[in-house]
Amino acid sequence: MSIVTRGFRGRRDSAPDLPPGQYLTRDFPVLSAGPTPRIKQDDWQFTITNEAGDKHTWTWRDLLALPSEQPTVDIHCVTKWSKLQTSWQGVSLDTFFEAVDTGADYAVVRSYGGYTTNLPVEDLVDGKAWLVYRYEGDDLHPEHGGPVRLLVPHLYFWKSAKWVKGLELSDDEQPGFWETLGYHNYGDPWREQRYSGD
Numbered sequence: 001m002s003i004v005t006r007g008f009r010g011r012r013d014s015a016p017d018l019p020p021g022q023y024l025t026r027d028f029p030v031l032s033a034g035p036t037p038r039i040k041q042d043d044w045q046f047t048i049t050n051e052a053g054d055k056h057t058w059t060w061r062d063l064l065a066l067p068s069e070q071p072t073v074d075i076h077c078v079t080k081w082s083k084l085q086t087s088w089q090g091v092s093l094d095t096f097f098e099a100v101d102t103g104a105d106y107a108v109v110r111s112y113g114g115y116t117t118n119l120p121v122e123d124l125v126d127g128k129a130w131l132v133y134r135y136e137g138d139d140l141h142p143e144h145g146g147p148v149r150l151l152v153p154h155l156y157f158w159k160s161a162k163w164v165k166g167l168e169l170s171d172d173e174q175p176g177f178w179e180t181l182g183y184h185n186y187g188d189p190w191r192e193q194r195y196s197g198d
């Protein structure tokens with residue numbers, strides 16, 4: 001009896017798929033720093049601005065015409081919940097970057113509603129990030145960032161901007177909303193980079 005119990009607890013404590021300090025949740029909490037903006041699919045646009053100021057814009061129709069992928073990934077919120085094996089549908093950021101002339105190292109992500117977050121360009125390319133518009137087979141709910149959100153599952157989930165509207169590329173790093181308020185600039189959950197200085 002005690003051996004079985006200890007065995008279970010031991011396995012959970014050292015779960016190889018959970019970053020340090022995280023616990024598992026089965027529901028899907030909503031974390032938003034403000035009210036949910038209601039963006040109609042037909043009004044949604046996504047613009048990448050390169051370091052020279054050149055812009056490339058995609059509409060909802062453009063998005064649907066791009067080849068989509070269905071990533072199934074684990075997500076980790078800095079408030080310590082993790083959710084395993086979430087499945088999404090969307091377009092790899094690599095596909096958008098094919099249309100952009102840039103050598104910039106950093107990106108600021110902008111959302112409808114004013115939220116921003118920053119990350120290195122190398123964390124957006126090579127199959128690590130998507131613009132997603134479906135979750136578990138349904139249109140992405142507005143509370144979870146619909147019509148379209150960024151998904152960057154290898155970093156804490158605050159980097160996965162909901163209601164995404166654009167990327168601004170530059171040669172230097174500019175902290176976003178939570179990063180300005182003391183959260184870590186990079187936010188790797190496996191290195192537990194929650195706050196600046198971690």
Ligand SMILES: Nc1nc2c(c(=O)[nH]1)N[C@H]1C(S)=C(S)[C@@H](COP(=O)(O)O)O[C@H]1N2
Nearest residue numbers: 029030031032033077111115144158161162
């Ligand atoms: N635009 C925007 N994106 C955002 C946020 C936000 O407040 N506004 N919160 C971030 C945080 S802290 C987390 S944990 C996730 C939460 O996504 P969810 O509400 O779909 O769980 O979205 C991230 N993206």
Ligand SMILES: [Mo]
Nearest residue numbers: 031077078158
């Ligand atoms: Mo979060």
